[in-house]
Amino acid sequence: MFDSPHRRFNPLTNEWVLVSPHRAKRPWLGQVEESPLENLPQYDPSCYLCPRNERAAGIKNPDYSSTFVFNNDFAALLADEIPSPDSSHPLLASVSERGICKVICFSPRHDLTVPELSLAAVENIITTWTQQSVELGATDFIQYVQVFENKGAMMGCSNPHPHSQIWATEHVPNEPAKELIHQRSYFNQHGHTLLSDYLAEEHKRKGRILFSNDHFTALVPYWAVWPFETMIIAHRNFGKLADLTAAETSALANIYKRVTTCYDNLFKISFPYSMGFHQAPFDGQLHPEWTFHAHFYPPLLRSATVRKFMVGYEMLAMPQRDITPETAADRLRSLPELHYKQP
Ligand SMILES: [Zn+2]
Numbered sequence: 001m002f003d004s005p006h007r008r009f010n011p012l013t014n015e016w017v018l019v020s021p022h023r024a025k026r027p028w029l030g031q032v033e034e035s036p037l038e039n040l041p042q043y044d045p046s047c048y049l050c051p052r053n054e055r056a057a058g059i060k061n062p063d064y065s066s067t068f069v070f071n072n073d074f075a076a077l078l079a080d081e082i083p084s085p086d087s088s089h090p091l092l093a094s095v096s097e098r099g100i101c102k103v104i105c106f107s108p109r110h111d112l113t114v115p116e117l118s119l120a121a122v123e124n125i126i127t128t129w130t131q132q133s134v135e136l137g138a139t140d141f142i143q144y145v146q147v148f149e150n151k152g153a154m155m156g157c158s159n160p161h162p163h164s165q166i167w168a169t170e171h172v173p174n175e176p177a178k179e180l181i182h183q184r185s186y187f188n189q190h191g192h193t194l195l196s197d198y199l200a201e202e203h204k205r206k207g208r209i210l211f212s213n214d215h216f217t218a219l220v221p222y223w224a225v226w227p228f229e230t231m232i233i234a235h236r237n238f239g240k241l242a243d244l245t246a247a248e249t250s251a252l253a254n255i256y257k258r259v260t261t262c263y264d265n266l267f268k269i270s271f272p273y274s275m276g277f278h279q280a281p282f283d284g285q286l287h288p289e290w291t292f293h294a295h296f297y298p299p300l301l302r303s304a305t306v307r308k309f310m311v312g313y314e315m316l317a318m319p320q321r322d323i324t325p326e327t328a329a330d331r332l333r334s335l336p337e338l339h340y341k342q343p
């Protein structure tokens with residue numbers, strides 16, 4: 001049986017699925033019943049992400065004091081040369097997929113999520129993502145660097161210690177590949193970027209905007225699928241974390257902390273979500289069509305426990321939502337800016 005990482009082509013949808021057969025046993029620390037992000041200790045001796053603790057294969061974490069980056073011990077992708085899988089028929093197409101998976105701990109504190117960290121600490125996280133993106137993006141076989149944060153057991157996060165991941169891959173994955181096609185065709189047709197034109201329209205209308213600072217705007221996109229889905233969009237046109245100026249790095253930290261604070265305040269819980277940056281591909285080409293942005297996909301709908309499921313019609317036909325993006329934006333915008341845990 002072929003047991004190296006590879007991607008398989010779905011000819012019905014023209015999309016790919018990543019298969020990681022070697023990734024058998026991953027540790028699971030998340031407890032699903034209660035909100036596992038409440039009342040955590042500052043240090044957990046059984047956590048494989050806390051400073052000084054042991055990870056897989058007996059590797060010991062350093063006594064780190066800010067961010068801490070390591071290669072994922074249970075990586076879905078491997079950097080080694082791997083054989084190509086046998087594609088015996090055009091309808092059974094697959095190609096090998098090399099890649100590098102990293103874990104980035106936000107801080108030594110087991111109990112502090114982004115909205116609870118200082119602005120300087122959040123800025124440091126962004127600087128770490130930037131450095132990692134530059135390094136991974138310069139690797140010869142890498143074409144895409146996906147930075148993402150999975151927060152909460154509800155999102156399948158296996159450890160409550162605040163952390164994010166980077167998966168850097170040999171091919172551009174489905175979502176950024178689709179966004180590349182549509183941003184490029186818009187740019188070629190109009191001479192400006194799709195997201196800068198979109199942002200200008202949203203600023204005229206105001207209804208879906210949560211807040212802005214000098215360099216970024218947070219909003220509920222017009223086409224949002226998840227109940228409280230948001231995007232952070234850069235005001236200036238650039239494609240990558242590495243293009244951030246010092247002022248933009250601070251501004252991104254500011255808005256990332258504000259969005260996540262707003263989320264926590266919505267139901268007064270540590271709010272679960274999947275978040276990630278969409279940078280331009282690392283394919284050696286210029287990407288004037290690309291506007292750097294982030295997506296937040298939170299599953300919660302009405303309370304700490306009532307979530308939106310993407311099932312039935314959504315799986316088989318198309319996404320559907322009840323609460324409108326405008327109502328979601330109103331609710332998020334009306335929340336206090338101070339985190340609910342702060343006195
Ligand atoms: Zn920990």
Ligand SMILES: [Zn+2]
Pocket residue numbers: 179278293295
């Ligand atoms: Zn995107």
